[in-house]
Amino acid sequence: MSEFPVGEFLFKRIQELGIETIFGVPGDYELALLDLVEPAGLKWTGTPNELVGAYAADGYARQKGAGALVTTFGPGELSALCGIGGANCESVPIVHIVGYPTEAAQKSGNILHHTLGDLKYDHYVKMSSELSCATTVLHDPATAVAEIDRVLNAMIYHSKPVYIGISEDVAYAKVSVSTLDKKLVHSLPVGDLAVETRAISDIIAKLEASNGAVIIVDGGANRSSWAPFVDPLVDALKVPVFVTCLGKGAVDESSPYFGGAYGGIDSWPNVVKMVESSDCILWLGRLPSDFNTGAFTEHVNPSTVIDFQRFSIEIGETKFDAKISHVLPKLIEAIKGNASLTSRPTRPLVSQPPLPRKPASDLITQDWVWERLSSFLKPGDLLVSETGTAQFGVLGTRLPSGASHWTQAVWGSIGYATGAAVGASIGAKETGKFKRLVLLTGEGSLQMTIQAFSLLNRHGIVPIVFVLNNAGYTVERYFHGWGAIYNDVPDWDYGKIFSGMAPNSGARGYKITKRHDMDALLDDPEVQNATYPQVIDFALAKDDAPTPLKLVFKGKKQG
Known part of the structure; x- marks a missing residue:
């Protein structure tokens, strides 16, 4: 031919x-x-x-x-x-x-x-x-x-x-x-070696002069293109590493250097203190949007930030024409070969926030469920969080080694996560990287794109879907219209819809209103190891939200 x-x-x-x-x-x-x-x-x-x-x-x-x-x-x-x-x-x-x-x-x-x-x-x-x-x-x-x-x-x-x-x-x-015969260009063109060398030299100098360097992993600059270098960088530099809302899932959270999430006012106070007092911040893929910065409540000294982007590295007021995906692997080797950096004593790490207080009643609360998911998740899980309460709540969930997560925190189109999870499942099956898909979404968002569940049967997708059922658009209530009818959504039987859209998949649905039932369900080996799709629809109070999200709205009102 x-x-x-x-x-x-x-x-x-x-x-x-x-x-x-x-x-x-x-x-x-x-x-x-x-x-x-x-x-x-x-x-x-x-x-x-x-x-x-x-x-x-x-x-x-x-x-x-x-x-x-x-x-x-x-x-x-x-x-x-x-x-x-x-x-x-x-x-x-x-x-x-x-x-x-x-x-x-x-x-x-x-x-x-x-x-x-x-x-x-x-x-x-x-x-x-x-x-x-x-x-x-x-x-x-x-x-x-x-x-x-x-x-x-x-x-x-x-x-x-x-x-x-x-x-x-x-x-x-x-x-x-x-x-x-002529192939596409599959990667970014090779950068100017002299420019990259000067940038790395300046970064090393900043690190040598620093007494409190930290790494912040964000979600800009096409995170997936540079994420493989994050854990090697942390292991080489041995300093505390934090994630933003968009960076959650790009760091091995079992690392002793993992300090949690940083987003201004929505962060644990010890995290805020360590980050905002740092004299050298390696900020990977910085994307300072409102939901990614605790409504612009971050207070870091710009002169301390080394900003890594897809096409540039910015150190103070100096901007280098160098690419994050090219510089990071070379920087890691430079750190490994620097006796001054590798011989430094290990710094005290940030203390972890206290566990949420056990609710007085048997009702399921936001803070309880996000901490509880930490012990439910497995290595190799792929999590996708919907915009809103889920993407803030998951910041309080500790991911096991080998798990991954992302959310859409800037564009913020509700309903995105359900469709994206279907595509991610198919992609993950092709790569063989992830074992189980976990979708975290709200009932209002799910109603936008629930038709995506019809793909479960045809393509062998086996997710666990957690539906945060808080009787409407809770984030919108925090913005405006606390009791307004426009923030209500109709009540659906998600388990039956789930099964109806995938009738031959063996899909199962659970509707949970009590904390002890949720606890038992998450401990159930059959739920943990299911080979069929599952939806867990659990009730939350409509005025409840993850603590980080409450802090953001509190800050917005005060601002």
Whole structure:
């Protein structure tokens, strides 16, 4: 075979990036394109709607390095844009492929369905261009290969979503198989060695002069690209390490140097004291958003911060053109080879916060349940937390070694975690890295994307879903409208819905209202080792919230 279709070339390129599964919803403008997915060696996972597909591609990309989504022109692609916006915000590379009307149909002068009725076909790509680092609509087979490569290379370089529009006639136009000989650029270009050396030298000098260095692991700069260097850095430097809301899950929390979470006012006082009195802070992937900083209540001296970003390292007022993923491994070796740093005595570590007081009643409380989950989790668990109370509460959960976690703390689209967990499960199965998926979500968020549970049967996904049922939108109540009807949500039977959407999976649901029942359930070996999906719907008081979240809102009122 000396030639093959442009569409197959596109999917082969996607496979080259390590992507094995494509998510999406079929539509008439893309159906013929989808016939080329399997010949290219990829698997198709249809999602209940495009928003769930975008979230699933995001979760998958966080496991595999990149994700792919296919939708149809107009309503289909626009339905996915909330998920694409979140991926752009949090530096998650997703290629969004959109099936277009044929070139002949676009030029016919006839009003086509899914358009705005004005004979223009560039409205939607313009919308997507605001949320993508590169876009293209393939009109000419002669330039299609170059355009596909340009856009995919931009996705890898910037770690942001991209957009490729393609019609059936262009998708089936033939190009030479030899076009695959030139490979995509799979990593960032090599940096200037002299610049990196100067940056590392300055960092070492700051560390040598420091009496209280700490590391803060955040979630910016495409966390997954540099996370493998975090634990080796901690082991080499042997100083306290803290996580932000976005950094939770990137540090081995069984390390003796792990000090917990730092986020300004929502942090344990001993953590605040150690971080804010530090004279040298190695801040990895800093992303100072409101929910990631305790509503901007962090008080660190900017001159103490060494800010590691995707394309720069900033030390005080000096900014180096050096990349975090390139500098960290070299910095680790430099630390190991520095006698002044390696011979220092171990500093006293931050004391851990006291365990939450045992509730006077048998009701389940936020602080109790988050600490209780520490003993439920296993090495190798993959946790995904929904925006809101779950992402703050999990900061009080100690993760076992080998467990991972992430949340969407900046974009903060409720319902994200359910769709993302489905994609993450599929990606985790492909990598073989994680043994069990744990989804932590609220009932209001779950109602946004509960259709994602319909994928459990078809793809062998076996999660444990914890539903924080607090009779409505608790975070919104803290913002405004404590007793307002708009912050209420209807009561659903999540166990029955769970089973109904995956009728042959053996899924089980539990509805828990008492603390002793929750305690017993989490100790149950059958629950711990289940080979079928489970949903645990547990009741919380609507005015209860994790202590860190209460502190944030208290600070906002005082501010």
